[in-house]
Amino acid sequence: MPIGGIIISVRPEKTEEILFVLVQFPGVEVHGHDEQGNVVAVIDAPSTWVMEKIVKKINVFEAVLSIGFTYLNMEDEVDGPAPGERIPGLFHGVELDAG
């Protein structure tokens, strides 16, 4: 259940429009915005994969100039991999067998 903090830069004159759009996304909370078109938002998504989808969808809007992550918490994922799980491409140990 990752939580991400993002800054969305939008065309200042379109800020209100985008704010309206953002609240439609499940898991997205707007925490503040300023006159230069910076929007501070938090995404609470069930997985980083979903988070990625949300970011992509927000990025589609023409008024959105950029989206930047400043924070990502994955504390329920930091315990290390679940038992038996492998990180692909990292460990290439051989299987235990004859000598």
Place this chain on the structure above:
Amino acid sequence: MAQSRREFLKKTAALSAASYIGMNLPYAKAGVAPGAEEQTWHRGSCRLCGTGCRVELGVKNGKAVALRGVKDARTNFGYLCMKGMLFWKCMGHPDRLTKPLFREKKTDKFKEISWDQALDIAAEKFADAVKQNGSNSVGYYGSGQCLTEETYLFQKVFRGGLQTNNVEGNPRLCMASAVGGYLTSFGADEPIGGYADIEQANCFFIIGSNTAEAHPVLFRRIMRRKLDNKDVKVINADPRVSQTSRIADLHLQFDPGTDLTLLNAMAHVIIEEKLYDEKFLSDYTAFKSGKNETVDLEAYRKFLADYTPEKAAAICRGNMTADKIRQTARWFATSKATLSLWTMGINQRKQGVWANNLIHNLHILTGQLLKPGADSLSLTGQPNACGGVREGGGLCHILPGHRPVEKENLRNQVEEAWGMPKGRIPAEPGYHTMAMFTAVNEGKIKALWVNCTSPMQSLPNVELYAKGMKREDVFIVCTDIFPTLTTQVVNLILPAAFHFEKTGVYGCTERRSQLTVKAVDAPKGAMPEVWIVREWARLLAIKLQDPLIAKCVESYDGLEPDYALPKAIWDEYSQKLTKGRDNDLRGATYEVMKQMADGVQWPAPTEEYALTGGTVKKFVRGMDPMADSHAKDDKPYQFYGPAHPDGKLWIWLREQAAPEEVPDAEYPFYLSTGRIVDHWHTSSMTGRIPELLRANPYAFVEINPKDAAKLGIIPGDMVEVESRRGKNMLPAKVYEGPTQGMVFVYWHDQHPDRLINKVTKDAFDPGSKEPEFKICSCRIKRISGPQALTPFIYNG
């Protein structure tokens, strides 16, 4: 609680974003509160080097989730290196061993068995070996990473129970020469001072140590000292320019093995320019020729006559000049306080003890000892090489409490403490490490217990000794937390509890003992070693029908293994076996150590004294209780060390002597090996932590640009490094690190192509028996351009 935690995190996330654009959010104050009510912090030591950093492990819902430094600890003052910050991630790793695994033959597949079966097999095999081939056919090979309680109990059962001194460990590979140096120069093992000298030193002489990478937190203290005091000088003497050189005022680069000449030339300058401390010499010093004959200053002066800075510079080569040697000697001798630091560059040598002696010589000669900031300080590589192995009886020739095996009265003291008849402990030292693995090769050792170390990677010329370990007539049991290259060649794997999953003491470089109390449960199935040894010894006693084996563990009956058992072992060791010895630890009880942010520096004969932190400087009256209780006269320094009956410090006349193997036409390069900041030893732990693995996923060969240009090697090229013993193929790093004519390889990599100990040489110091990992000759050639490589962590 969970909900509020998520709310807290969301606010943190928003604040983090807002901080970028200078936006103020209404809940700024709430947002940066630690929000860690559910988390508890448990104090202990780091286990990934000899510094002895104190840490607190954050535990939530029974699992380790975070780690932070302890700011009141006099070792690290709260600071952590990267390995230290991340090592706890090993705990929950899926590769953890959790079931005893057995195979009759090393060519069979392992089968999971129960603990009862496993202990029975281990006892059966050791008992069989003793019955059929005698006590000398079994051995223990341990580690400077075991807790003191573990090393002590293992050696007790082997020496007192099985009646063999075949008790060794990997500290033989790393600090045996330092032991030899301290004993022969100062009459007592382990440093006189400690880290507290760093903040008072005005000159640092760092030789044969890449402190920045091997002891990063101590390096921080040195760096801080230099930054805060512009007049502080740092001299780094090493054939390789390393990260440590970044803070050096002077880097002395020389051909590997010529440092004995450098050190003697420094002494030459000190004497020639009368920079020595005449009073210190007359009060406290004796001069010894190579044959242990007492000579005098005049003889020393004559001996040094040939080591002029000019001649020395020509022998040392590299960037050395006579002026640099003079400058170094002057800084060393005339600074208010000089602190020397070294590690494996000095110890892992055929002349390791001599090199240690020559550093001590300079300190004795100039009186740069015993006063604040001045010391001759050998940094230890492992967290418990000093405490567990040097003090706890973990080497074949020393019993607990710094007692040489061959001294009958000292053996008797140990026998008495254990309630054993006189003569129970054999009078002969056992096999030292290289002799032990040679005996394995020859089939003389029939049953070997390897604990918490991986000789299949860490022995020099390892392929030679792998042959022995693969023999079907050598039964090997291994206790560890992960599969290693060594578990490949064993019959029985016993899954052990990790640090913070059990309780015990580590003793770091500066005579400091620190307690780590269990904070989390080990994965189900993994057990603390002290429990394993106790249960095994009981079965051994039955199978060998020897009640004295049972007696080794009798007093521990019924104690739970997480705290009560190690505490009972520590109490026995500290109260009975360090009493009256120079490492007197009677005051360092669990109760005392639990109260300390850091720990206790011995000698610490009483609890009251231990609670002050113990002895910061040995041998100084008023600072060291034993200097007072053992005083022979009114002088402020009292050298009561057991190895020097005259109570003096000894300056040794030691000649330059060549390494075992020097470059020739066929193998024209020096090869040296070493550590890198991100990895620990054989990387079985650090290689499983993604942050650390990725930072240095494989070993490189470092080549001087001039040599690389001659051989047409550019960075990233695959290069073959070959010696008379074996070869590696590694990617090249081309930079002004190693001196011309020398290559350097990291030794953490487990991949068969990059396992550098296949190439290193197994010559060893005749005194300390420590192998010469640091110097051999090799040839190199370019094989191809860059290749995609895969990190390799053996994963049974």
Place this chain on the structure above:
Amino acid sequence: MKRKMIVSILLAASVVLGAGPGLSAGQEGKVVPEGHADLTDQQMLIACSDCHQTETPDIYNQWYESLHGIGMVKCYQCHGTFENLVVVPEKSVCGACHSAAMAKCPTDKPCGDCHQPHTFKVKK
């Protein structure tokens, strides 16, 4: 698969924050990292600093000359690696080593407010 590579998210958000027209001016000293480029498995086995030496030379040089650079506190000790990359480390990450500073520094603002990231000098 609990651990999901987040590189792709950061790529999706791949923008130069510092250059965004909407950003307030005068954020002196705030080095805002770009979203991270996608990496292959092999590229992930290159130390962060190897690329950043050329990709973000200012940050690299600031770090290299800083106490962290000399003392071998590398990128990942504060920022994590790909699975747990954090652009601005949480205060607790700083606090793991700097517990003394935690006790005496203001508790109501992030470390970076006063200590210049990558040089760690106190802002004047």
